[in-house]
Amino acid sequence: xxxxxxxxxxxxxxxxxxxxxxxxxxxxxxxxxxxxxxxxxxxxxxxxxxxxxxxxxxxxxxxxxxxxxxxxxxxxxxxxxxxxxxxxxxxxxxxxxxxxxxxxxxxxxxxxxxxxxxxxxxxxxxxxxxxxxxxxxxxxxxxxxxxxxxxxxxxxxxxxxxxxxxxxxxxxxxxxxxxxxxxxxxxxxxxxxxxxxxxxxxxxxxxxxxxxxxxxxxxxxxxxxxxxxxxxxxxxxxxxxxxxxxxxxxxxxxxxxxxxxxxxxxxxxxxxxxxxxxxxxxxxxxxxxxxxxxxxxxxxxxxxxxxxxxxxxxxxxxxxxxxxxxxxxxxxxxxxxxxxxxxxxxxxxxxxxxxxxxxxxxxxxxxxxxxxxxxxxxxxxxxxxxxxx
Amino acid sequence: xxxxxxxxxxxxxxxxxxxxxxxxxxxxxxxxxxxxxxxxxxxxxxxxxxxxxxxxxxxxxxxxxxxxxxxxxxxxxxxxxxxxxxxxxxxxxxxxxxxxxxxxxxxxxxxxxxxxxxxxxxxxxxxx
Numbered sequence: 001x002x003x004x005x006x007x008x009x010x011x012x013x014x015x016x017x018x019x020x021x022x023x024x025x026x027x028x029x030x031x032x033x034x035x036x037x038x039x040x041x042x043x044x045x046x047x048x049x050x051x052x053x054x055x056x057x058x059x060x061x062x063x064x065x066x067x068x069x070x071x072x073x074x075x076x077x078x079x080x081x082x083x084x085x086x087x088x089x090x091x092x093x094x095x096x097x098x099x100x101x102x103x104x105x106x107x108x109x110x111x112x113x114x115x116x117x118x119x120x121x122x123x124x125x126x127x128x129x130x131x132x133x134x135x136x137x138x139x140x141x142x143x144x145x146x147x148x149x150x151x152x153x154x155x156x157x158x159x160x161x162x163x164x165x166x167x168x169x170x171x172x173x174x175x176x177x178x179x180x181x182x183x184x185x186x187x188x189x190x191x192x193x194x195x196x197x198x199x200x201x202x203x204x205x206x207x208x209x210x211x212x213x214x215x216x217x218x219x220x221x222x223x224x225x226x227x228x229x230x231x232x233x234x235x236x237x238x239x240x241x242x243x244x245x246x247x248x249x250x251x252x253x254x255x256x257x258x259x260x261x262x263x264x265x266x267x268x269x270x271x272x273x274x275x276x277x278x279x280x281x282x283x284x285x286x287x288x289x290x291x292x293x294x295x296x297x298x299x300x301x302x303x304x305x306x307x308x309x310x311x312x313x314x315x316x317x318x319x320x321x322x323x324x325x326x327x328x329x330x331x332x333x334x335x336x337x338x339x340x341x342x343x344x345x346x347x348x349x350x351x352x353x354x355x356x357x358x359x360x361x362x363x364x365x366x367x368x369x370x371x372x373x374x375x376x377x378x379x380x381x382x383x384x385x386x387x388x389x
Numbered sequence: 390x391x392x393x394x395x396x397x398x399x400x401x402x403x404x405x406x407x408x409x410x411x412x413x414x415x416x417x418x419x420x421x422x423x424x425x426x427x428x429x430x431x432x433x434x435x436x437x438x439x440x441x442x443x444x445x446x447x448x449x450x451x452x453x454x455x456x457x458x459x460x461x462x463x464x465x466x467x468x469x470x471x472x473x474x475x476x477x478x479x480x481x482x483x484x485x486x487x488x489x490x491x492x493x494x495x496x497x498x499x500x501x502x503x504x505x506x507x508x509x510x511x512x513x514x515x516x517x
Contacts, residue, residue, distance in 0.1 A: 306423055308447040312391075312399065325423060325447070346420035382405055383445040384427045385420060 002318035005364045009296065009357035010153055010181070011322055015247065016206040022250040023208065026243035034240050035231065044242045051249025055213055058205075058252040059179070059198060060189035066216040068235045069245045073180045073201035074104040076214040079236065080176045080197045081108045083222035084145055085117055092142035094118045096173075098130045098159075099340035100152050105178055106336075109147075118142070127289040128157040128341045135164065139171045146175045150182035154324060154337045154353055155288030156297025158186065165193045174220055180204055180212075184255040185294045186263065196220040200252075202244065206358070207251030211244040262358065266295035269356050269365055274298045276369035281376055283388075287338060287351055299324070301343070301351040304386040305379040310352060313375040319368055324351040346385075391448060392482035399448040404458035408441040413509060415502030417494045424450045424491060428457070428498035432506055435466045435517070442495070449484055449492035453477050457495035466503050467517040472496050 015023075026047065032040030034048050052067040061067070070076045085095065097109060099121045109119045120138040123131050130148060146168050151158045161177060168175040174196035179188055184205045190198055197220060202211035216222060216235065228237030255262075270293075278284050283303035302310065307323025314321050324335035325348070338348040380386040391399070411429035418424040424446035431439035440462050442454040456477050461469045474493045478484045484493060507513055 304445065306446050306450075309399070309451060312396075312448045316396075316400065346423075349420075349423045382402070382443060382451065384416075384425050384443040385445050 002316075004318050004320065005368065006320045006357060006359065007354045007364075007368065008320045008322045010353065010355035012209070013203050013206045013357060014359070015203075015208050016251060016254060018254060019207055019247050019250045023243045023247040026246050030242075032242075034242065035229070044240075047242060047246050048240060051245045051252075054249035054253045055200065055215065058183065058188070058256045059200070059215060060191050061215055062191060062218060064218045065190075066218075066233050066235065068214045068216060068232045069240060069248070070212045070214060070236055071241070072210055072212040073102075073178075073199050073204075074212070075236075076199040076201075076212040077102070077104040077178060078108045079214050079222065079225050080199060081105065081145075081147060082112065082225050083235070084174070084176065084197065084220075085112050085115075087221050087223040088144045092140075092144040094120070094140050094142040095145045095147065096120045096122060096135065096138045096143060097147045098122045098124060098149065100124050100128050100130075100154075100337045101147065101149055102153060102178060102180070105147055105149070124340050126342050127292075128152050128155045128287075128337060129289060129292065130159050130164065132160065132163055132167065136167055139167075139173065143171065143173050146173055148175065148177060150177050150179040150188070151185070151294050152288065152337060153181035154335060155299040155341070156181075156293040157289040158182065158292045158294065160292075161195075162193060165195060169194055181294060181297075184252075184259070184262075185266070185296055187259065190215060190217065197222070202248035202251060205248065205251040205255045207248040208244050211241060211248045213248065263295050265358075266356050269360055269362065270295055270298050272362065273354065273356075273365045273369065274300070276365070277372060280369065280373050284376075287341070287343065296356040298354040298356075299351060300354065301338075301347055302376050302380075303347060303350060304383045304388070305376060306349045307351055309379055310350070310372075310375060313379075314371070317371050319371065322353040322355075324353060325349040390485050391452075392484075394480075394482040395448065395452040395484065398452035398455040398481065402442075402451055402455035404441050404455065404462070405443075406441050407443055408439055411441070413502045413506035415498040415500065415505060417498040417501060418446070418450075420445060422491060423447065424494055426450065426454055426494050426498045428454075428495065428502045430461075430499075430502045430506060432466065437461050437464055437466065437469055442498070444495075447488070447492055449488040450494070452481055453484070453493050454495045454498075456480050457499055461499055465517075466506070469499060470503060470514065470517075472499065 032044040034045040176197035287299040307325030408429040
């Protein structure tokens, strides 16, 4: 059997062994409901409190900030946007975001537009970096919230979030930051930045899937979108997923401790990968910013070929990768991120999103960069667009 | 998601490449949609004696192009015009529903090639 090499960690990470071990007692031994007054319940409640502290420490929050655990980052983004917008409606109805946000930001905002809110999508430059002047110009006296990603999950560009936070502070507008792609990849300090709301995902930290968190800073008011027993400080009803939350907390702690070492490891592999792929083949380009990018992300496009075909050929040889090609999306639409960056629609089909993980080694990269060029060449020879006239 | 037959044709496409002495070329699709298919035919006595293709697109686009060339080779122009998208998909043991329309364009490419050939020889489909 061909050895499997995962270069698609943005889609899913294995749960860290230490995390899994920490979670296991919470399935059978400590199965109490944190709302119960008895000893089993209080044990679970303590585990939740501990997990909150682990999240506080990862992102530099304050003990007085609320950490609301959710069913994942999608729910956390929905809670941040819809919960904030509804709670603060009397202050205004305008929200500013960027063109390159995740769909769990863009689609709740579409919903809010139907409810009478107005949304401005600030454009980005050719690297996918938000245009700060346009952000400033978008502010009106009705603006109640900014929602800007810390880094782009698809092309890896890191946003100038300090500058964004400065603009938000000058305008006295709270800032929500989707940090799903960046948490565990680069340092985050919400206190230093002055962020009001931040979304995190457990699986991106090598914790279990189905868990996420919304950091709600002190002084920020939101209302719940799930109503019931009033768990999670009234902001997210439903009996807590204790084992999952324990896993996310532990994953956050381990990630924070090992961040520096992981940044060095990922950066070295990423640069080796980008250099080898872009130098071995012509008509091959890096998408996203060359230096302001996540240590684990390389998004590369190959002119004249289509990404699903590349992905399938690579899969036959054991490499798991993702493509931005419209041919693999549910809607058959090209990537909104690449189009916003000004990449032509035909070119957007040939983009591979490569995301490294803790299990990747130099030999994986070297093997990949040997296998890829003949696949691209073969598909190009088959393509009526190649050679370009 | 793809049948074994689709994967097999995708990995080992038949009749891939342009025919330098083609009598006609049929071009279909649009690179913006992610599929572009060119079908080359060589015709003798109204029989397709040789056929080739070049395709930019996903695995389904490549496999359907390959299958079309297998089905059309050796057929008369009249018979070849009867090849449908459905027949190509069936010969490949099915296609994912989402791929039936966007990538299954090879039959259209062949139609265009035959129409061009007939135009060049001063005829139309009704003359066959």
